[in-house]
Amino acid sequence: MNFDRIKEKLEILADAAKYDVSCSSSGSNRKNTKNGLGDSSGMGICHSYTEDGRCVSLLKILLTNHCIFDCAYCVTRRSNDIKRAAFKVQEVVDLTINFYRRNYIEGLFLSSGIFKDADYTMERLIKVAKKLREEENFNGYIHLKSIPGASDELMREAGLYADRLSVNIEVPTVSGLKLLAPEKKHEDFIKPMEKVKNEIIQFKQEKKFIKSTPKYAPAGQSTQMIVGATGESDRDIMYSANYYYQQYNMKRVYYSGYVPISSDPRLPTITSQVPMLRENRLYQTDWLLRFYGFDIRELLNNHHPNLDLDIDPKLSWALRNQHLFPVNINTADKMMLARVPGLGMRSVYKILQARKYRKLNWEHLKAIGVALNRAKYFIICDSRLWEKKDWTANQIKSKIIKTSSSKFRKDYSTQLNLFDHAS
Amino acid sequence: MHHKILIYDGTFQGLLTCIFQIYEEKLSDYSIHPEGYNQTDFFANKELVITDLEKSGRVLKRFKEYTSKKAVHRIYRAFLSEIPGVEIQIVEFFRHIFRHKTDLSDDFSYPPILKIAQIDRKVGREKHRMEAFIRFELLKDDIFFTKIAPDFNVLPLILKHFKNRYADQKWIIYDEKRQFGLFYDLKKVVPISLNFENNSKKDPNILHEDEINFQKLWKSYFDSSNIKSRKNTKLHLQHVPKRYWKYLTEKTIIM
Numbered sequence: 001m002n003f004d005r006i007k008e009k010l011e012i013l014a015d016a017a018k019y020d021v022s023c024s025s026s027g028s029n030r031k032n033t034k035n036g037l038g039d040s041s042g043m044g045i046c047h048s049y050t051e052d053g054r055c056v057s058l059l060k061i062l063l064t065n066h067c068i069f070d071c072a073y074c075v076t077r078r079s080n081d082i083k084r085a086a087f088k089v090q091e092v093v094d095l096t097i098n099f100y101r102r103n104y105i106e107g108l109f110l111s112s113g114i115f116k117d118a119d120y121t122m123e124r125l126i127k128v129a130k131k132l133r134e135e136e137n138f139n140g141y142i143h144l145k146s147i148p149g150a151s152d153e154l155m156r157e158a159g160l161y162a163d164r165l166s167v168n169i170e171v172p173t174v175s176g177l178k179l180l181a182p183e184k185k186h187e188d189f190i191k192p193m194e195k196v197k198n199e200i201i202q203f204k205q206e207k208k209f210i211k212s213t214p215k216y217a218p219a220g221q222s223t224q225m226i227v228g229a230t231g232e233s234d235r236d237i238m239y240s241a242n243y244y245y246q247q248y249n250m251k252r253v254y255y256s257g258y259v260p261i262s263s264d265p266r267l268p269t270i271t272s273q274v275p276m277l278r279e280n281r282l283y284q285t286d287w288l289l290r291f292y293g294f295d296i297r298e299l300l301n302n303h304h305p306n307l308d309l310d311i312d313p314k315l316s317w318a319l320r321n322q323h324l325f326p327v328n329i330n331t332a333d334k335m336m337l338a339r340v341p342g343l344g345m346r347s348v349y350k351i352l353q354a355r356k357y358r359k360l361n362w363e364h365l366k367a368i369g370v371a372l373n374r375a376k377y378f379i380i381c382d383s384r385l386w387e388k389k390d391w392t393a394n395q396i397k398s399k400i401i402k403t404s405s406s407k408f409r410k411d412y413s414t415q416l417n418l419f420d421h422a423s
Numbered sequence: 424m425h426h427k428i429l430i431y432d433g434t435f436q437g438l439l440t441c442i443f444q445i446y447e448e449k450l451s452d453y454s455i456h457p458e459g460y461n462q463t464d465f466f467a468n469k470e471l472v473i474t475d476l477e478k479s480g481r482v483l484k485r486f487k488e489y490t491s492k493k494a495v496h497r498i499y500r501a502f503l504s505e506i507p508g509v510e511i512q513i514v515e516f517f518r519h520i521f522r523h524k525t526d527l528s529d530d531f532s533y534p535p536i537l538k539i540a541q542i543d544r545k546v547g548r549e550k551h552r553m554e555a556f557i558r559f560e561l562l563k564d565d566i567f568f569t570k571i572a573p574d575f576n577v578l579p580l581i582l583k584h585f586k587n588r589y590a591d592q593k594w595i596i597y598d599e600k601r602q603f604g605l606f607y608d609l610k611k612v613v614p615i616s617l618n619f620e621n622n623s624k625k626d627p628n629i630l631h632e633d634e635i636n637f638q639k640l641w642k643s644y645f646d647s648s649n650i651k652s653r654k655n656t657k658l659h660l661q662h663v664p665k666r667y668w669k670y671l672t673e674k675t676i677i678m
């Protein structure tokens with residue numbers, strides 16, 4: 001191995017891949033067989049964290065950053081004047097194995113610029129995965145990018161080696177896509193997604209009858225949307241996320257605050273801030289959809305097209321629906337408890353367990369770890385003392401904000417200014 | 424009755440033997456400490472409890488009759504925390520179950536049970552951190568080696584994880600603090616103890632010739648994957664507290 005040359009390539013191709021925020025390595029069920037290397041049947045592990053606090057769990061690189069396309073939001077676009085590099089298939093295999101053996105990573109996330117054409121690129125990605133599985137007996141996690149426009153045959157093959165496949169929608173609206181990536185067609189994104197979805201369903205069916213049916217993308221599909229590049233509303237983003245969850249059985253949708261990388265007039269200026277707080281609110285909303293039983297229309301709609309930045313989406317919803325509160329901690333059902341601001345699923349579980357044995361009062365709730373500074377306005381328990389006063393939504397909001405220290409407080413004030421200018 | 428101090432050998436079975444004795448002798452005023460516990464109360468009534476597998480087995484069996492594997496596991500992990508005083512909380516947990524003869528192991532409104540659950544979570548977190556932050560170095564003789572010094576005694580808990588994952592390579596994980604380690608020889612995991620001569624410094628001669636090169640590659644990968652405009656030191660430190668940095672290849676300067 002020529003370590004100097006590899007190092008140079010690695011720097012270029014890791015740098016280009018870092019804007020893909022997905023680093024999940026969970027959801028697979030690939031066990032170590034025949035005393036091989038690796039196991040991805042557990043929860044994924046973050047082996048490190050970047051200085052911006054993101055999980056490092058996979059070796060995330062591009063196979064190459066040569067690209068025939070010119071998508072405005074992408075550093076790899078052909079008109080961008082940057083160093084280009086390409087890995088050989090075997091180099092990626094060696095890096096993955098050597099990093100994995102030292103417990104640096106859970107596996108590989110391989111993406112690529114599109115060189116020649118979609119199929120040619122997809123073929124190379126598949127080769128890497130196939131080598132890892134068949135020659136190295138590797139059972140770690142493999143996430144491959146589905147190249148927009150790749151053929152059905154290749155997508156079928158990819159799923160036999162990969163744990164997860166993803167196509168990044170990047171631009172949540174069709175009009176935005178026309179503006180920023182006019183050479184790309186919406187259908188090109190959809191086609192591989194559709195194929196993978198159908199294959200997953202089919203393999204699962206077959207597995208029921210034939211036990212030896214191989215695995216097909218056991219960790220499913222994911223996608224990513226860039227936030228804040230095209231002036232879309234939170235409603236636009238989340239309705240389209242919801243659509244992909246439902247239509248394509250997405251395991252995850254990722255939201256990536258646009259990092260300014262270009263002075264293209266179609267995009268926010270190069271000095272604009274990454275909308276991290278907004279991104280965080282979108283993730284919270286996503287969470288409420290997937291685990292807390294919320295319908296997207298409850299959280300975002302025509303009257304309420306954007307999420308509040310100063311409070312989280314659950315609190316915001318609760319303040320708009322005060323007629324549903326207070327909730328009795330000792331009798332409410334699980335889903336209603338989950339809707340109380342300040343109660344996470346862990347607290348809900350603990351309440352459900354503990355109230356089997358005795359009626360719970362404030363002391364119990366505090367001991368369990370409920371965030372009472374928020375919850376107290378929305379619940380009653382086994383005590384005469386509770387917030388009897390009819391606070392208005394605004395009063396509650398300002399009381400809660402005063403008592404909670406948001407990790408985004410500082411960002412919030414600067415970003416609020418930004419938004420004021422924009423509107 | 425006089426206050427009694429039970430001294431046990433530091434094993435889980437030893438602690439269970441203490442519980443047996445507490446019931447047998449109907450003790451009500453007692454404390455429990457592992458061997459090596461120093462205190463200068465000459466008047467206290469100290470007794471060395473000899474671990475008895477039969478007695479400890481009976482205590483555990485009875486406990487399991489009322490509860491579940493999960494509860495036992497939770498207690499065992501809390502035990503491995505080695506936090507002073509955890510023994511008494513565990514005894515209270517057992518007594519609560521024996522008193523009510525029913526599975527109250529999720530009764531978090533009973534303080535010792537909540538406490539055990541909290542300690543269990545801490546130990547779980549440390550286990551998880553070790554699984555994440557361990558960095559093996561390849562030695563000349565083809566063994567992947569690492570030294571750790573975890574806050575809690577998590578080696579027994581991480582064994583399975585590493586055995587499943589690295590089934591085709593030899594490895595050693597050595598707990599410097601507790602001076603014992605695990606060696607996987609491609610077939611089974613055996614406990615080992617090692618003698619480090621010059622403890623603090625690493626001897627570069629024992630490393631495989633490519634080892635430093637791979638460490639450098641990993642470090643440059645780590646540096647390249649950072650997005651500067653998103654820098655968030657507080658969040659970073661929350662995930663990787665400084666005391667873990669010593670494990671991390673990407674956080675050390677490689678010569």
Ligand code: SF4
Pocket residue numbers: 067068069070071074075076077078112113114
């Ligand atoms: S096709 Fe992909 S890699 Fe190429 S410019 Fe567009 S987004 Fe970037």
